[in-house]
Amino acid sequence: MHTHDLAEQPVERHPVILDLEQRLTASKLPEAASRFLRKHILFAYPRTLWVRWSVNVREPDAAEDIGGRHNLDPKKTGKFLSEWLKEKLEIKNIVFDLTGVTIFDSQKLAGLFAATTADADGAKYYVCSGEIARSLENMPGIDAGAIYASEKQMVNHLRDVPSSQRCVVPLPASVDLLSFDRALRRYASVKKIRNRDVVALDMEAVTTISFDAHCMFSPIIHWLGHRYGILATVCNVSKRIGKDIKKHGSLRPMRSHLIQTEQEHLWRDEPPISRNKLGNAGPLALHTFTYFERDEIHKTWMTRMDEMIRYYDEWFASVGGIHKGLGQARADQMVSTTHWLRGTIKELVDNVVYHAGSVEKNGKRNIALGYIAMEVDPLPKEGLHIYVGDTGMGLAAGLARSYDMKPPTDAQAVAMAMSLAEQLDQRTQSEDPWGGRGLEHAGALLRRLKGRISIRTGGAIANFAPEKGRAAIKIRNNLYYVQGTHIHIRIPSKWKPLSSKRTPL
């Protein structure tokens, strides 16, 4: 599951507990009990296993569910859970949620609670109220302070993470893709982050954040949440940087993963409530989308792109090499330029929609979460920045599924990203036999616009200048691992800086 899950409530099928299915199949637990556990074990942020004890009697399989619960052997179940969690550093707490329970078998539950052990740095909690809470308080080994009256209170307690449990990542003064990456590798390595509950991006020293770096905050927070079951926060944010984060909507998609964060940083007026001097031509803040939102997301970015072209018409004309004038030929040139741009973005968004997730043999589609953001900065050396990414299966895994080839490494995958048409004959017939030109199509259009493109997947990134050829001009490997594929495009300004030389009067 790669879609954006709300982190403020227990989550079903979270990646951290996806191996439960395999474990249960291999276990000696009775089938009815396994079925109950499969359905009633959830994940809660941060690093918490959530066992929901109640059965919804309105569900069609309620009778089976109740049967499964009765069949649970407390000791065997407790042992199974304890052994599973012992190897799992991503989980340290256990919550037994007894909300809505109407049949209370105190002996069975006491046995289960006693047999299930939390991590040394974690705890066991109970969610219940009224009579059940009073019964629990009297059970041996249960701390009354570990009993919470509601799911909301419990979640709030879990999210109230002490400073000692933060993995602090001090960000440099100038945050761009590479400096952000260096900071993560240094301060949030697997060793440092896996027994923490929160990654804290410390922005005390930050004075600038590049567009590309803005776009990576949410995908990285999403990935860390899925990989380690942790939450995130940002701290020591200056007013100016906070405003910049707000403007780009960099944290907004992952707002439910953030704790102890000023909500002001997350807020982004999409669509704008107040029109500033740019009207709607300002940055397209980071938006998320899935397979089911294809039409909506195309409409969203196209509308913003139209606004940008209208406001920055001279900049776009200069990028398209269109001289001043209003003849039919010039109008056609402008049409071509905007077609190329729209064609490029459309291709990348469709790539996410159709290929970032996977389709199982039974036709079930695993949905990936896509991201898009755009900004025009007409200043010399800047330009039109576009980001389209996803936290899906990643380029290497995608290529291994779609082509008859040895599964490539991340570095090999990004290296061949812009020359996949050479592999068209190796495309498998089972996995979308008609595709395989998306990235190259984007490359062909970028060649006309003299754009630059960087493709990142897993721990590798490759930079391309399509007008110079299909081969990458630079490949970096062993970067901080980030789930999915992330594409950054820049169409550089053609405007030269005005001379700052002053001549005496």
Next chain:
Amino acid sequence: MIPASPLQLQLPPTRDGVLSVIFQDKSDPEEIPSFKRAIDGRLSSDKQIRKVSFDLSRIDPEMNAAGRLMDLACATYRQWRLQVEVKMPADIYQILHEIEGKDRVPALTSKPPLIVRGVTVLIVEPLSATSVEDEAKTAAEVAGTENAVTEAESKTILCCRGKVRAVDGSLITVSLFAEEEEIVGEFDRSQFSRPDLKPGMVFEYQARIKAPGVTTVSIDLLTPQYPTDEEILDASEALPVDFSKF
């Protein structure tokens, strides 16, 4: 399931043993297998068909899946061993050539015919919205239905007075007076309705969008008189340029 866009594919009645497969508007990549089923259905039910013509001249230049449609034509050729041709605009073909390389897709400048994996490619002009509209109207008249009429939105993006400033062979330098501003530009003589152009002539300039990506410019000469620029500016009720609709 994402709903398919309407009018992605048309299969008109077979004429002289030729099945025309007309793609138009946006092509949804996920719809390709259903396109194939529809084409295969026609080919298996009509044994008189000796040629299949894929017409890509009306597809949306931005929202198309031309590579996949080309694959579909090649798969049709391989499966049915019929003569298959693909009509496509030059710019779309050129991009396919750049993507796939000359071994799979010959260069535009190659000696005709252009053959891609057994399929003949004919380079055609992209069909303008006007002709789509006209054809749709004709189809409606023939069929006697109103539903077949495609509503083509036509919007004026710039309408203002202009003045010929200089004439140099076929190059005509003009001023356009829009939004109380004078914009200097260059036109080609062929864009004017009469050849005897002289500096000072006043005309009405109109740029209209007929369909996404299709803009037409019309220039109507109004007068050979020579009013002052101020007079023209005062009289102008220009609409602003709206490049977003290009």
